[in-house]
Amino acid sequence: MSKTPLAIRLAPWIATIALIAVWELAVDLFKIPQFFLPSPWAVGKAIVEYWPALYRNSLFTLSTTLVGFALAVGFGLLLGLAVGWSRAINAGIYPLMIGFNAIPKVAVVPILVLWFGIGFVPAVLTAFLISFFPIVVNVATGLATIEPELEDVLKALGASKLDIMRKVGIPRALPYFFGSLKVAITLAFVGSVISESVASNTGIGNLMLQAQAQFQVPLIFAGLVALAVEGIVMYALMAMLEARMTGWAQRSGFAQG
Amino acid sequence: MTGFVALDDVSHVYGGTGGTLAVEGLSLHVNRGEFAAVVGPSGCGKSTLMKLATGLQFPFRGTVQVAGERVTKPVKIAGMAFQAPTLLPWRNTLENLLLPLEIVEPHRSRLSAHKAEYVARAKNLLTSVGLRDQGDKFPWELSGGMQQRTSLCRALIHEPDLLMLDEPFGALDAFTREELWGVIRDLHAARKITVVLVTHDLREAVFLADRIFVMSARPGRVLTERVVDIPRPRDLEVTFTPAFTAIVQELREHIVRARQ
Ligand SMILES: Nc1ncnc2c1ncn2[C@@H]1O[C@H](COP(=O)(O)OP(=O)(O)OP(=O)(O)O)[C@@H](O)[C@H]1O
């Protein structure tokens, strides 16, 4: 692969710094009060001041997110394979899944609390529930879009359905699968934070709720920054995993869903 | 007399009753070792014929037999190649060639123990189509013509008795195409394999085939059979002889009439 030009590599940093600069300038220039929109400087100070709490709660949120995400990967992969394998399973399950996905997950949290109490478990389950859908859809799409002609070539050799899945279906579903992980991990964060801000004594979601109750607006923003950083890091990890596992798809210009 | 591939009074409908009638009353016999070509207007059911003969589709009327047996499931002895090369992008050329061996018995159970032997076979085949030393390239590193050669090799690697080619050169330029005619001609001569070739190119049909079937417009059936009596081995020069041109002309008239 060719080396990325310097300008492209610097671009994300420049854009981030520019955003912070504009934000700082706007707050100063229009004399926006801190309880309405704190300046980046004030947010930075809040991060330093509340570092131990931020750190502890971030770890909690990260752990619920990752456990929920891991469940979503396992379950999403299995369900995706099942849906891609059989037209009947597909026809039966798809409407259910779409309906389920349409339910706002914040409405599900109270039920989870009823069953499992508050804290770790509902956060994990919300993260799981919100993030498995794109994995299922992508894996199933990868399996379902095998070129019919290739399938004919293999069938005329006497290939069983399992052969076709193993030799063609699953390898070609992998780029779709790894592509969906980027979407799923960010959704998992959303799920965790939703649950924490409704039903938890820990986690970034809960921290931000408490900060809001006490009008500590810079701390709310510090929580947002922590979430953004975690989200970016996990996204980048998934993107790296994707590039590593399915480099052929990028080099060959394989159609991605 | 029944042929190696025998379709008798076959009709096929896509999409259940009331669906598209693709072929109707189609009868066609191809002898063992023969090179048959099928030509006809677009949409007349040529690809359908290929699917029926390989057990990928089943007729609602008539019988299909291959090697003396009624076709009730995919035939297992056929190698197929299409207009699109359909190579697997995550496998290099050599690994793409080995794919059929991972499926067809007895190779399937022998493959891991006799890997070297099979790799040598694949390399020989690649050499015979002018792709020596291209085995470790990935499909997207090959030109369209090279991909098509690889696809042909994949159709031949398990030494099938029957080779089914559906417009395999349709997407190639004229020079590459004529080059591959030579490749196919030599493979057929060397292996005494039965070939059924679907093509839109009448020169291609006349150059390669022993016998040409002309199909009617949809629903397709065989209008005429034309035996090509040009002696083998045939060189590309043969395509400029009056005898050759006369056959091409004759076929063209049939197709023009079939389209009306
Ligand atoms: N899977 C399918 N479902 C429904 N109809 C089909 C299907 N495949 C082919 N047909 C119809 O059957 C008829 C014959 O198709 P077929 O593909 O056999 O034609 P063909 O002779 O190969 O055409 P071409 O020369 O353009 O490749 C066409 O009218 C087509 O619309």
Ligand SMILES: [Mg+2]
């Ligand atoms: Mg066709």
